[in-house]
Amino acid sequence: MSVVGVSPVCNREAISVDEALATAHAARRACRDLPAHVRMSALRNAAASVFDKREMMAHTIVAEGVKTIREARREVDRCHETLLLAAEEARRLGGECVNFGQSAASAGRIGWWERRPLGVVVGITPYNDPLNLVAHKIAPAVAAGAPIIIKPHPRTPTSAHELARAFSGSGLPDGAIQILEADNTQAMELVSDARTSFVSFTGGKQAGEAISRQAIGKRLALELGGVCIAAVASDADVPRAADALASGIVWAAGQNCVHTQRIFAERAVFEQLAQSLTDRLQALRWDDPFSEMADYGSLISEEHADRVHAQIVNTCSRGATLLVGGRRFGRRLEPTLLTGVPDDHPLAREEIFAPVATIEVVDSLTEAENRAADNGAMINSAIFTNRLDSILSWHNALDTGATIVNDSTDFRIDAMPFGGNSSAGLGREGIRFAIEAMTEPKLICIRT
Known part of the structure; x- marks a missing residue:
């Protein structure tokens, strides 16, 4: 276990969970009392550092993760945008006056409320977006005035360390940002400790359920994913839909919580869409992920590739038809499209992450x-149509955090509320919404 030292010092000295929590707990008042302009400046300076080191950070993402160099550059650009967005939200963080004169019992009083940070934040992040999803924990915590401890995925810790280094010399108090490389047992110690006030987790459902059981009395934000579904109506622009869906299938080699996993197409466009998607997926190039020619990357591990390939083989044995892909070469899995998959098969019911x-x-x-509704909760769904009645019907029928119209399920900007309902998650990411979750109203009432 190691830490990117308390901000602004950034090293990887081994410390304990208790030491990290003690440092963060001691920094609560200094972080809370930091003026908004200092928080804004820290976020802007970090954004400038990320921009200046764009290529190095992109290479880091590729070296230890699942993305191609072009995908990694886009992630760095989004991280830059996330930090700048948080700086603007820090400006807007405030409150409002309360009209105590509205009641005779409260006449002669004045007062107001403002948002104050809850306390120590613990952020637990996955491997698929090892820089920007860390930014989605750190940036709102800095904007809100809360110290944060990040526990990155063990396969991709370096990007988190690099982001912490971007805050070096930014004026944040010691203990404002810590990166703690920890195993699952130590992560649960972070979650359950009384000094932790808020836990923000992005990852799988099983881990999310374990965290929720340990975090009794804590505020929680859980982004847990689900099977994202798209529908293509008979009036859709099929080539446009095929382009968007192909991207949604292969971005980050499908290791994306809003990966397009199930597609329903009306009969009038089914054959055209299936062929268009097959052609697009077949044309994608696998190459050295550092190559500008690489269109998609590899799965995170041999074990994960084994599991996914076994699911493909199993569904074909149950009568599904393989339209394209399906072959595995080490950690690489060809982009794969199947039809005739039974509704009760894991490829239809469980997030495949491939x-x-x-x-x-x-x-x-x-x-x-x-x-689609029978599949349960998801973060995003998508529909391709030009009919408003169809859009609203789809939006209202599904248990989904967002409905994306005429684009892939994996569309996202960092300002939008992002997350799933019920089993797909709790709360929302997106800087403004994360800041609200990390803070609470505090009122003062003065009798004049």
């Missing part, structure tokens, strides 16, 4: 809605 999708024909959007 460049694998299914496409099925439906006789109506109502049938697509019913089958």
